[in-house]
Amino acid sequence: MPKICIDPGHAGRNTDPGAVNPATGLQEADVTLIISRLVQKYLTAAGCEVMLTRTDWEQAETDNLSYRTELANSWGADVFVSLHCNSASNPSAAGFEVWTSPGQTQGDRLATCIYNQIAGEFPDRYGRVDYSDGDPDKESRFYVLTQTDAPACLVEMAFVSNAEEAALLANPTWQDRMARAIARGVTDYFAGDTI
Numbered sequence: 001m002p003k004i005c006i007d008p009g010h011a012g013r014n015t016d017p018g019a020v021n022p023a024t025g026l027q028e029a030d031v032t033l034i035i036s037r038l039v040q041k042y043l044t045a046a047g048c049e050v051m052l053t054r055t056d057w058e059q060a061e062t063d064n065l066s067y068r069t070e071l072a073n074s075w076g077a078d079v080f081v082s083l084h085c086n087s088a089s090n091p092s093a094a095g096f097e098v099w100t101s102p103g104q105t106q107g108d109r110l111a112t113c114i115y116n117q118i119a120g121e122f123p124d125r126y127g128r129v130d131y132s133d134g135d136p137d138k139e140s141r142f143y144v145l146t147q148t149d150a151p152a153c154l155v156e157m158a159f160v161s162n163a164e165e166a167a168l169l170a171n172p173t174w175q176d177r178m179a180r181a182i183a184r185g186v187t188d189y190f191a192g193d194t195i
C-alpha cells in the first residue's frame, strides 16, 4: 500500500494564511487544506495510506517547514505532494504549475503524472511552464522539495490573486475536480503511467 504524504501549504489564518485575495478574503491556507482532505479521501479509496502534514485550519508548528519534511521522512512516505495556490502582483496572471527540484528523476515523473491529469481535467486552464511572475515565497516552498526523502512535487493549483481563478478555488465542485485530478496523477505514478 503506497504511503502518500499530502502537504497543505501554509500554516493557516493568523500564523501564515499564504496568498489572500484582497477582494474576497479567500486564503490560500484554507483552500490547500480543503483540497488536501479531498485528495486524501480519493487516495484512501484507491487503496493508499495517506497522511497530511497539516490537518487543522491553523497549526502554528507547520509554519516551520522542517516540521513537515521530518514528519514525511519519519513516516516513510513513498511520495510527497505539496499543494499551494499562486499569487502575483499582476491580477491577470493565471494558470497552474507543478514544480519539482532539479535532478530528482522520480520526482519529475510524479510531477509529470500530476501535470497531465490537471491539464486533462481542465483543458480551459493555462498550464504554466515558467515562473516569471509567481508567488514571492518560492524559495521557502522549494525547501519541501529538497528536504524530503521521497520523490516530491509542489502544485500551484491556480492564482488566488486572479478574480476568476479565486472564484474557482472557492468553488466546491472545482475543488473536488482538482482533488480527483491530483489523486489520479498519484495513482498514475504508481501504475507507471504518465499519460
Ligand SMILES: [Zn+2]
Pocket (backbone or CB within 6 Å): 009, 010, 018, 019, 028, 084, 085, 135, 141
Ligand atoms: Zn503558497
